[in-house]
Amino acid sequence: MAGGTIHQHLEAAQHARSAGQRDVARKHLEAVLAIDSEEPSARNLLGVDALERQDAGASADHFEIACRREPDNRGHWINLATARRMLGNAAAEEAALEKALTLDQTDLLALIRLAELYERQGRSAKAADRWRAVIQLSSHIEDPSPEFLAIVERAKNAVREEKRQLATAVADALDAELSEASVRDRRRMQAASDAWLGKRAIYANHCEGLHYPFLPADEFFDREHFTWLEQLEAATAVVIEELKAVLATPDVGLVPYISMPEGMPANKWSELDKSLDWGALHLWKEGERNDAVCARVPRTAALLESLPLPRISGRAPNAFFSILKAGAHIPPHTGVTNVRSVVHLPLIVPAGCAFRVGGETRSWRVGEAFVFDDTIEHEAWNRSNEDRAVLIIDTWNPHLSEHERAMIRRLYEAADRQRLG
Known part of the structure; x- marks a missing residue:
């Protein structure tokens, strides 16, 4: 593999990978590193190759160099998160995914991976926040695949369950207080918590005639x-x-x-x-x-x-x-x-x-x-x-x-x- 430019070796490596000739592709990528030991594209491809061989440690090493050399490349950070996940390093995985999101808050893959990470850790509230973002972004995708629709349904179920858990926690926390509250205070607190939980809306006045300002907009008066x-x-x-x-x-x-x-x-x-x-x-x-x-x-x-x-x-x-x-x-x-x-x-x-x-x-x-x-x-x-x-x-x-x-x-x-x- 002696001779040739970085570009030529990278192109040859891509062709070899497409043809299933992974050993050939790896030699071309090693030739690139002989010219530039931190060349990010070669490091990224070698990291992918290591992932495919279940060598998470080598893959993480390659991706870390690629991220250091091209810190604005979201793909490198997501690949690094995958390697760190295989290594069982949840904190490092989270850091890599958060870095990808600092580059683009609409990165669906990073959001999904973070939601899955938080679910594995039992952090349902943080998972639901990320799933909510996935649901919001999914509305802009035309002709989504069945696989993506399944992910969106999973997101919706997670958000519903988090909301149910939150409602239960709020109800349990307020139960004793509400039982001792006045009729007025109980009604207002219940309306506040229900609105906060998305179970009802708070309505404002709309007057067809004289609107007298600064009066409380109460639905039913005490x-x-x-x-x-x-x-x-x-x-x-x-x-x-x-x-x-x-x-x-x-x-x-x-x-x-x-x-x-x-x-x-x-x-x-x-x-x-x-x-x-x-x-x-x-x-x-x-x-x-x-x-x-x-x-x-x-x-x-x-x-x-x-x-x-x-x-x-x-x-x-x-x-x-x-x-x-x-x-x-x-x-x-x-x-x-x-x-x-x-x-x-x-x-x-x-x-x-x-x-x-x-x-x-x-x-x-x-x-x-x-x-x-x-x-x-x-x-x-x-x-x-x-x-x-x-x-x-x-x-x-x-x-x-x-x-x-x-x-x-x-x-x-x-x-x-x-x-x-």
Whole structure:
């Protein structure tokens, strides 16, 4: 093999390897080293040859020289990691793979090898981090091979299992604390941990009208803000009795809750437009008392009069019986303004009815009122064969001071005078 240039010997070595003549290829590579003892391509190929011969020690020596000579070559570092793996040197393997990733954080092979290394070491959280990166990068690969798809499925299983283990660890750690926490603290901590674990989303306010800033964006308000809820709940039987009497009459007086102007383009409300699938019987609407309806349910009307409801001419209060027909669905939507909160007093609730606000879904329970922020996305459904009835009442957002409420009234009054003037 005397004579010839480095390039000629490397080319001849590649041809010989392709032809299966490994001994010939090795002699050409040794000829290269006689010219340049650290020539990186020759060292890398000799390292591969040593790997194929299961000589991990020689292979690691060759790859280390190649990495020292060409430190920016990711392939050398990954090959070195393979040799170190065969030698059982996990720390050195990890260092080589991390070096490959410092050159390119999207190196799939390095990520997969690191994930596998961490799994062998029982470091499931670190393995899951690398598997997550593999999953993310896999979405950019067109026409992946069945072998790669199997790797991606393995990655997904590992991430799912790590998430399950984390959720279990968090639940175990918080179990005693949550059992001693107040209703408010328990609910908030549970929502925080669920969001952190990816089990739910945290929703923000979206107001179609006035957005009053810096108020807490709470899906369901704490009961302690509304001391009069017990008074409302205590009247449940009376309210149900009066509502059922009205519903038994030939002319109930329900109107569609959704009634869009003619010519409105199709939207999420189209299916409910002018439909009694979601019907309303208004006792108060936009600050106007419906005397005819109130006369039909006098004790319910008197109850409403006794509650601290907002009084804004032309706007509030609003109070109505909401009737959701069997099989009906109110699509996800948000309300007008977060200066108000909305009260539900469940009256007639067949099985299969539920209500979602943001990331929390609740089943209505007859006589158990709750208050929510309707500027956070919410929806409702009735998957039963019977109609569902709820008394809905607007009230103030409990985080507003009395002075703020007065200023809000002035704001609306001024705006309405300007529009009507």
